[in-house]
Amino acid sequence: MSIQKPSIPQGTRDFGPAVVARRNYIFGIIRRTFEKFGYAPLETPTLENLSVLTGKYGDEGDQLLFKVLNSGNFLKKQKGDKITEQVTAADLEAGAKTVLPKIAEKGLRYDLTVPFARYVVMNRGTLTFPFKRYQIQPVWRADRPQRGRYREFYQCDADVVGTDSLLCEAEIVLMMSEVLNALGLTDFTIKINHRGVLRNIYQALNTEARETDLFVAIDKLDKIGRDGVTKELLERGFSEQAAGQLFELLAVEGSFTDKLEKLRAAFGAAGVPTEAADAYKGLQELGQVVDFLTAFGFEQFDHLEFDPTLARGLSYYTGCIFEIKINNVNMGSVSGGGRYDNLTGAFGLPGVSGVGFSFGVDRLYDCLDELNLFPESAATTTRCLVTNFDQETMPLLLPVLRELRAAGVPSEMYPESGKLGRQFKYADAKGIPYVLIQGPDERAAGQFKLKDMKTGEEKTLSLEQVLATLTA
Amino acid sequence: MSIQKPSIPQGTRDFGPAVVARRNYIFGIIRRTFEKFGYAPLETPTLENLSVLTGKYGDEGDQLLFKVLNSGNFLKKQKGDKITEQVTAADLEAGAKTVLPKIAEKGLRYDLTVPFARYVVMNRGTLTFPFKRYQIQPVWRADRPQRGRYREFYQCDADVVGTDSLLCEAEIVLMMSEVLNALGLTDFTIKINHRGVLRNIYQALNTEARETDLFVAIDKLDKIGRDGVTKELLERGFSEQAAGQLFELLAVEGSFTDKLEKLRAAFGAAGVPTEAADAYKGLQELGQVVDFLTAFGFEQFDHLEFDPTLARGLSYYTGCIFEIKINNVNMGSVSGGGRYDNLTGAFGLPGVSGVGFSFGVDRLYDCLDELNLFPESAATTTRCLVTNFDQETMPLLLPVLRELRAAGVPSEMYPESGKLGRQFKYADAKGIPYVLIQGPDERAAGQFKLKDMKTGEEKTLSLEQVLATLTA
Numbered sequence: 001m002s003i004q005k006p007s008i009p010q011g012t013r014d015f016g017p018a019v020v021a022r023r024n025y026i027f028g029i030i031r032r033t034f035e036k037f038g039y040a041p042l043e044t045p046t047l048e049n050l051s052v053l054t055g056k057y058g059d060e061g062d063q064l065l066f067k068v069l070n071s072g073n074f075l076k077k078q079k080g081d082k083i084t085e086q087v088t089a090a091d092l093e094a095g096a097k098t099v100l101p102k103i104a105e106k107g108l109r110y111d112l113t114v115p116f117a118r119y120v121v122m123n124r125g126t127l128t129f130p131f132k133r134y135q136i137q138p139v140w141r142a143d144r145p146q147r148g149r150y151r152e153f154y155q156c157d158a159d160v161v162g163t164d165s166l167l168c169e170a171e172i173v174l175m176m177s178e179v180l181n182a183l184g185l186t187d188f189t190i191k192i193n194h195r196g197v198l199r200n201i202y203q204a205l206n207t208e209a210r211e212t213d214l215f216v217a218i219d220k221l222d223k224i225g226r227d228g229v230t231k232e233l234l235e236r237g238f239s240e241q242a243a244g245q246l247f248e249l250l251a252v253e254g255s256f257t258d259k260l261e262k263l264r265a266a267f268g269a270a271g272v273p274t275e276a277a278d279a280y281k282g283l284q285e286l287g288q289v290v291d292f293l294t295a296f297g298f299e300q301f302d303h304l305e306f307d308p309t310l311a312r313g314l315s316y317y318t319g320c321i322f323e324i325k326i327n328n329v330n331m332g333s334v335s336g337g338g339r340y341d342n343l344t345g346a347f348g349l350p351g352v353s354g355v356g357f358s359f360g361v362d363r364l365y366d367c368l369d370e371l372n373l374f375p376e377s378a379a380t381t382t383r384c385l386v387t388n389f390d391q392e393t394m395p396l397l398l399p400v401l402r403e404l405r406a407a408g409v410p411s412e413m414y415p416e417s418g419k420l421g422r423q424f425k426y427a428d429a430k431g432i433p434y435v436l437i438q439g440p441d442e443r444a445a446g447q448f449k450l451k452d453m454k455t456g457e458e459k460t461l462s463l464e465q466v467l468a469t470l471t472a
Numbered sequence: 473m474s475i476q477k478p479s480i481p482q483g484t485r486d487f488g489p490a491v492v493a494r495r496n497y498i499f500g501i502i503r504r505t506f507e508k509f510g511y512a513p514l515e516t517p518t519l520e521n522l523s524v525l526t527g528k529y530g531d532e533g534d535q536l537l538f539k540v541l542n543s544g545n546f547l548k549k550q551k552g553d554k555i556t557e558q559v560t561a562a563d564l565e566a567g568a569k570t571v572l573p574k575i576a577e578k579g580l581r582y583d584l585t586v587p588f589a590r591y592v593v594m595n596r597g598t599l600t601f602p603f604k605r606y607q608i609q610p611v612w613r614a615d616r617p618q619r620g621r622y623r624e625f626y627q628c629d630a631d632v633v634g635t636d637s638l639l640c641e642a643e644i645v646l647m648m649s650e651v652l653n654a655l656g657l658t659d660f661t662i663k664i665n666h667r668g669v670l671r672n673i674y675q676a677l678n679t680e681a682r683e684t685d686l687f688v689a690i691d692k693l694d695k696i697g698r699d700g701v702t703k704e705l706l707e708r709g710f711s712e713q714a715a716g717q718l719f720e721l722l723a724v725e726g727s728f729t730d731k732l733e734k735l736r737a738a739f740g741a742a743g744v745p746t747e748a749a750d751a752y753k754g755l756q757e758l759g760q761v762v763d764f765l766t767a768f769g770f771e772q773f774d775h776l777e778f779d780p781t782l783a784r785g786l787s788y789y790t791g792c793i794f795e796i797k798i799n800n801v802n803m804g805s806v807s808g809g810g811r812y813d814n815l816t817g818a819f820g821l822p823g824v825s826g827v828g829f830s831f832g833v834d835r836l837y838d839c840l841d842e843l844n845l846f847p848e849s850a851a852t853t854t855r856c857l858v859t860n861f862d863q864e865t866m867p868l869l870l871p872v873l874r875e876l877r878a879a880g881v882p883s884e885m886y887p888e889s890g891k892l893g894r895q896f897k898y899a900d901a902k903g904i905p906y907v908l909i910q911g912p913d914e915r916a917a918g919q920f921k922l923k924d925m926k927t928g929e930e931k932t933l934s935l936e937q938v939l940a941t942l943t944a
Contacts, residue, residue, distance in 0.1 A: 005819075005820065006521075006524050006590040006593055006594055006819045007521060007523075007524070007594070008516075008517055008519075008520065008521065008524075008590075008594075009517065009519045009520070009521055009577075009578050012517035012518075012519050013517060014514070014515070014516050014517065014591050014594070014595075015514070015515040015516075016514060016591075016595070017512030017513055017514060017605065020512075020513040020514065020515050021512070021513065024513070035853045035854075035882045036877045036880070036881075036882045036883070037877070037882075037883075037884060038853070038854040038857075038882060038883065038884025039853075040489030040492075040493070040852075040853050040854070040902070041489055041492040041493065041496070041853070042486070042487070042488060042489060042492065043486070043487040043492050044480075044486050044487075045480055045481065045484035045485060045486065045624050046484075046518065046580075046610065046612070046624055047480075047481045047484050047538075047612070047623070047624060048480065048481070049478075049479060049480065049481055051479075052478050052479070052480075064543075066519075066540050066541070066543070067540070067541040068538050068539070068540055068541070068580070069538070069539040069540070069541060069575070069576055071535075071536075071538070071614035087564060088564070089561035089564060092559060092560070092561060092564070103541070103575075104541055105481075106481050108518075108540070118478040118480075119486050121478055122478055122479070122480075122486075123486075123488070128897075128898055128901035128902055130887055130888075130898075132884070133489065138518065140518070140519070142543035151519070152517050152518055152519060160887070163887040163888055165887035165888050167866075167885060167887045168887055291867070292867065292870065295867035295868070295870040295871070296870040296871065296873070296874050297870075297871050297874055347477075347478045348477065380512075381507045381510070381511075381512050381513070382507075382510040382512070385510075394639075395763070395764065395767035396767070398764065398767040398768040398769075399767070399768065399769050401768070402768050402769055405508045405509070408508070409508075410507045410508045410509075410510060411508070411509075411510060412509060412510025412604070413639060415602055415632070415635040415637035415639045415640055416602075416635055416637050425600075426600055426602075429600035430512070430600055
């Protein structure tokens with residue numbers, strides 16, 4: 001076994017103790033919020049069959065799937081097995097489409113949505129609907145790593161399927177604001193829109209150009225601005241007049257309900273048909289969400305913005321769509337989601353409506369870090385280091401260590417005797433806030449010195465007083 | 473996108489809400505115990521470079537590594553990239569050793585020990601030693617799936633490196649017993665032995681046969697019995713006399729310290745040399761561990777057994793070794809570990825002593841399940857379902873839902889109006905213990921009906937009383 005310089009793959013990360021503790025602080029707040037709203041945990045395997053994953057994320061997504069080699073042997077001069085066939089030189093000539101199915105039938109989870117849909121379909125006979133689940137697990141994408149983009153990262157999703165009640169949308173807004181408030185992120189905007197509103201906007205433009213081209217263009221507004229979007233629309237067959245009308249509609253101002261009313265009037269004036277059963281459904285549903293929030297006594301309407309420019313890409317959303325922006329940090333959205341009507345259709349279960357959203361933990365982490373919002377308690381686990389004076393007296397402190405732990409105080413003794421300076425350095429480096437010392441004098445008096453590592457203050461205390469201080 | 477019947481790969485599992493909650497109950501107890509003893513969390517990537525993994529688990533282990541295809545393209549008629557080279561027909565002829573490095577440079581984490589060693593070496597400049605870490609993450613093995621053996625499963629490891637203090641061994645016994653007690657597993661045995669004791673036993677046999685053959689044979693005693701082990705020893709060049717003497721030594725009886733003394737006498741009588749610095753080191757260290765436990769006030773010595781037959785395979789252990797057996801369930805060991813002297817040597821950092829152990833969560837789960845030891849609280853998240861009478865009155869209950877959640881009671885409203893029977897069925901299926909109802913009469917009186925789903929009992933209560941009941 002040769003000695004080697006170890007490394008980890010590009011785009012992956014080790015999380016040391018301090019970072020794990022802080023990440024767990026975020027996960028804990030998200031998990032407790034999901035559970036408080038009745039969402040139950042689901043975990044799916046890391047390994048999924050490629051037949052489940054492929055074709056669900058578009059061509060680009062298929063390229064980004066990590067594929068796992070079959071464990072049987074697919075090479076010449078080796079025994080084949082039931083699963084895999086041998087790869088031949090002719091296969092190599094034929095290319096990837098011929099070779100891949102022979103060597104890889106499994107891949108790594110790419111998101112939490114497709115596995116959730118698969119789970120719902122596989123268990124539809126035993127699940128109780130509406131089914132509310134949350135899922136906090138890593139996903140993998142063979143993307144080119146760059147700052148803030150990893151090949152292995154966590155997603156935190158909550159979805160409910162089997163109901164089209166807008167109560168779910170209202171509760172998503174509540175959960176979003178609850179998580180952000182609990183994290184101490186006060187300067188946030190929850191943007192909400194509805195695919196039906198976008199559809200009505202398209203209808204109002206009264207154009208022969210394609211609807212999806214409009215959505216794709218609007219989605220880029222943040223990045224390429226009004227001029228860029230106009231240019232793209234003109235290229236795609238929209239008239240100058242249509243583009244102008246679009247920006248008039250998107251520029252609607254006022255309170256949430258003001259905007260709803262102004263758009264309703266504008267759609268009417270532009271001749272958007274009112275006869276269909278779902279006419280102005282987007283505006284109507286957004287109004288219903290606001291009504292539910294009002295009934296809940298929601299107090300953060302100033303953080304909720306109806307944003308008709310929000311499009312959320314070309315994804316499977318069909319109803320309300322959401323996105324959260326932290327305003328005092330320069331960062332993309334930290335959360336997003338929306339309603340979809342046919343998530344499980346690809347697995348043979350059509351017509352199951354659902355709505356869900358997801359938090360991006362890496363971005364939340366960076367926000368908290370930049371704004372210095374991690375509480376001190378999130379940074380360390382051990383609360384007290386018991387010093388190890390010498391081999392003879394060290395066993396005398398073990399019952400004390402036991403009492404500390406029994407009182408729920410995470411504690412440890414420095415495992416080796418001597419050199420108090422080294423032990424203090426250890427406590428310091430590990431971020432342990434208290435150090436307990438018992439020299440000969442304290443022992444004779446049945447007392448202890450407790451040093452507060454932050455202030456440097458030392459107090460001589462009884463064990464009872466030590467426990468009281470450390471459990472405070 | 474064609475419709476397909478979805479499935480998950482062999483040897484993997486979906487964990488539905490009830491199972492996740494129960495698994496989290498186990499993880500929570502293990503995590504809190506590790507932290508109480510000053511172990512800090514570490515997380516390493518799922519993807520490791522194959523150069524890190526290969527050669528660390530023996531030939532069989534290398535076969536069981538899941539390998540991940542490079543994301544670049546290694547096939548003809550496609551552009552190559554920096555990482556991967558094209559595979560040629562000649563490569564196929566040459567076989568796996570030539571092809572694999574060209575198509576896969578990453579693999580899935582096989583255990584938590586090698587990534588830990590890699591992490592320690594990569595971060596040796598900034599880590600504070602002794603470094604105490606725990607790690608609770610899944611691992612993957614391309615093993616043939618069978619009952620109780622999965623291809624994706626969790627390990628829960630705690631290790632400390634950078635000290636040879638036996639305090640760590642004593643605390644491992646404390647952590648083991650604390651976890652089992654907290655889980656309600658009362659009929660357990662923590663078996664402990666020392667590689668030095670096995671070494672002394674070998675020396676006592678005064679044989680020319682190989683030491684490792686002795687360890688391998690002893691390790692099988694559980695499975696093949698005394699006759700099987702004897703047969704194997706004779707085949708490996710041990711004499712009948714040596715085999716007889718072995719079983720005399722292994723059959724030593726009495727209390728922990730009795731056994732230590734009897735073996736010391738037997739080793740002396742057999743002429744095991746006493747001059748070396750580490751003479752009888754195994755016995756001496758085991759005695760020290762017992763002394764530390766006594767100083768701690770450890771109360772479960774009846775659950776701690778010095779078992780000279782415990783060998784723990786051919787692994788990297790060099791000092792104390794541990795194993796836990798649950799006696800009232802027919803199941804292999806649920807935990808094991810030991811001290812090693814050169815874990816980081818393969819990565820260029822020799823001489824770092826450490827000791828660690830691991831819990832097997834799947835086996836613990838099965839034990840608790842079989843003995844019916846999961847508390848009810850571990851099975852559900854939502855505590856109260858608020859019924860949804862009709863569309864008009866439903867918003868009136870949203871402030872109540874909000875108050876329940878604000879009081880920390882995980883609660884949900886059935887998202888659709890009507891059909892109370894269906895709502896009760898939902899609560900029942902989801903294991904929700906309480907249902908809150910407000911019909912016209914209760915509303916008029918400013919009261920609520922709270923139904924206990926287990927007893928069927930209904931009480932008419934004020935909101936204050938409801939909150940008191942649900943937070944009790």
